[in-house]
Amino acid sequence: MEEVTKVGIADWKLCKAPNKITTIGLGSCVGIVIYSATSDYCGLLHILLPSSKDIKNNANRAKFADTGLEDLIGALEQQGMRRSTMRAKIAGGAAMFQFSTKTEIGSIGDRNIQAVKDTLAGYNIPIVSEDTGKDYGRTIVFDSVTKDLMIYSAGKTEKRI
Amino acid sequence: MTGRKLTNMELDILKEIGNIGMGNATTALSVMFNTSPRMEVPVVKFVDFNELADMVGGPEAIVTAVLTHFKGGINGMILFILTLEEAKKLLSLMLNKTYPDDLVSFDHMDKSALKETANILMSSYISSIGTLTNLKLRTEPPAICIDMAGSVLSMPISELGQVGDQALIIDSKFLDNEKSINGFLMFVCDEESSDKIFESLGIRC
Numbered sequence A: 001m002e003e004v005t006k007v008g009i010a011d012w013k014l015c016k017a018p019n020k021i022t023t024i025g026l027g028s029c030v031g032i033v034i035y036s037a038t039s040d041y042c043g044l045l046h047i048l049l050p051s052s053k054d055i056k057n058n059a060n061r062a063k064f065a066d067t068g069l070e071d072l073i074g075a076l077e078q079q080g081m082r083r084s085t086m087r088a089k090i091a092g093g094a095a096m097f098q099f100s101t102k103t104e105i106g107s108i109g110d111r112n113i114q115a116v117k118d119t120l121a122g123y124n125i126p127i128v129s130e131d132t133g134k135d136y137g138r139t140i141v142f143d144s145v146t147k148d149l150m151i152y153s154a155g156k157t158e159k160r161i
Numbered sequence B: 001m002t003g004r005k006l007t008n009m010e011l012d013i014l015k016e017i018g019n020i021g022m023g024n025a026t027t028a029l030s031v032m033f034n035t036s037p038r039m040e041v042p043v044v045k046f047v048d049f050n051e052l053a054d055m056v057g058g059p060e061a062i063v064t065a066v067l068t069h070f071k072g073g074i075n076g077m078i079l080f081i082l083t084l085e086e087a088k089k090l091l092s093l094m095l096n097k098t099y100p101d102d103l104v105s106f107d108h109m110d111k112s113a114l115k116e117t118a119n120i121l122m123s124s125y126i127s128s129i130g131t132l133t134n135l136k137l138r139t140e141p142p143a144i145c146i147d148m149a150g151s152v153l154s155m156p157i158s159e160l161g162q163v164g165d166q167a168l169i170i171d172s173k174f175l176d177n178e179k180s181i182n183g184f185l186m187f188v189c190d191e192e193s194s195d196k197i198f199e200s201l202g203i204r205c
Helices: A065-078 A105-122 B008-033 B049-056 B084-095 B108-133 B149-161 B191-200
Strands: A004-006 A011-016 A020-026 A030-036 A041-047 A086-092 A127-132 A138-143 A149-152 B043-048 B062-072 B076-083 B137-139 B143-148 B166-175 B180-189
Touching: A004 A011, A011 A020, A011 A065, A020 A030, A020 A041, A020 B149, A030 A065, A030 A105, A030 A138, A041 A065, A041 A138, A065 A105, A086 A105, A086 A138, A086 A149, A105 A127, A105 B149, A127 A149, B008 B043, B008 B108, B008 B166, B043 B049, B049 B149, B049 B166, B062 B084, B062 B108, B062 B149, B076 B084, B076 B108, B076 B149, B084 B108, B084 B180, B108 B137, B108 B143, B108 B180, B108 B191, B143 B149, B149 B166, B149 B180, B180 B191
Parallel strands: A004 A020, A086 A127
Antiparallel strands: A011 A041, A020 A138, A030 A041, A030 A086, A138 A149, B043 B166, B062 B076, B062 B137, B062 B143, B076 B180, B166 B180
């Protein structure tokens, strides 16, 4: 029987075939799956903020795109996954509330997406597919065997990317 | 307002501010409801991010949330969150409508009624903080979102995440004669702002 590993907010976990890995209710947060065609392992990171450098209180490294990805990639490499074979799928980064006035925090979803893309580019890890932005929440489930990322949203049909 | 424990006295003060704010809000709401809702003493506590959504039925439960930023002497945001069931109860009381059990979305009128109710509650709360602390606070126009609790909360969590890993929750409960409505009022501000509140009240310098 396969298991489903749950990843919380500002957290990452690894998962090994044939299991699945999920994170529930991504809003402005971004979920990043890193996998490889030549490895049984994959990892999922749920980040909250773009950069650890902007903030004093940055002890929880999984909260940020930069330090979270560094740790996740390092952990996958320890399981023998080669950097050059790593691929990413990302989802989330929505703007949940539509304010009449623009605020910095209102665009947090967009900034999270951009930070994740920039960081992955820095590691030369290609993004194979994404479902990002817009104004609704997403629950994502990654299948370590088929490498499919399922996306579930309230009142919408499920998506496979 | 995170990253460290508040003293009992500070918690009591926040509770009292909550009571005063809620008292004002009840008066305003009783006119709208054409009834006299009572409110219970709010519960004030810190909650970890990953447990926040559990308070409103779990991260995948659909909730209605109204969010307002406030500015002035202190900066932060305040949210009013209802589960779908509680929102239906509130709306049927306000608008004399009935809502099917399987309904998961609301029309424009419903949303606007929810937004207005929340706005009254939140503004009353903020203005009572302003009055007690002598800080000039103003609220910005609110926005509403109906989605999974986890997703909805990602917004305040992101803002809070810049200063810590917990949120201050003021759990409010309205009671009507026949129906009771449970709602959460979530008050979010950074440490600097909470220090200012306590300083203005003369209990910390």
